[in-house]
Amino acid sequence: MHGMSFHGGVAETILFDGWHINDVSGMISSAIGIILLTALYEGLKSYREYLFARTEFFKKNQRKSRNVLLFSRVHFFQTLLHVIQVVLGYFIMFIFMTFNYWLCIAVGVGTAVGYWLFAWEKTNNNNTDCCS
Incomplete structure (x- = not known):
């Protein structure tokens, strides 16, 4: 059991007892998995x-009751994705809370790579709805 301070090394248990690493290759493969x-x-x-933006567009162009939208397939799908996102977020938080700086760096790199790959449209968004 490690203290509540950042540390290095390659001996770590990550999330589950079955995900235990003891060597450099285990740390590298775990870091890649975490990224x-x-x-x-x-x-x-x-x-x-x-999906939310598309749903908002749909709601603006369709006059449907609140109940129809509440029980729509899109809303159920959004709910499922939300649950998956929250669980993944907690897993990532628990990985960071190992305080192993190699794993913390992997979380940071993964966040950067994910944002770079998936959120690049945000920088090209000319949407001025917020300010009009």
Whole structure:
């Protein structure tokens, strides 16, 4: 058991007893997996924002009752994606809370890679709805 301070090393248990690493190759493969997991989290976040924007467009162009939208397939799908996003977010938080700086760096790199891959449209967005 490690203290509540940042540390290095390659002996770590990550999330589950079955995900225990003891050597450099285990740390490298785990870091790559964490980078992919965190990038997936960022991609899921961007996809949910995209779906939300499309749903808002749909709601503006259709006059449907609140109950129809509440029980729509899109809303159920959004709910499922939200649950997956929250669980992945907690997994990533728990990985960071190992305080192993190699794993923390992997989380940071994964966040950067995920944002770079999936949120690049935000920088090209000419949407001025917020300010008009």
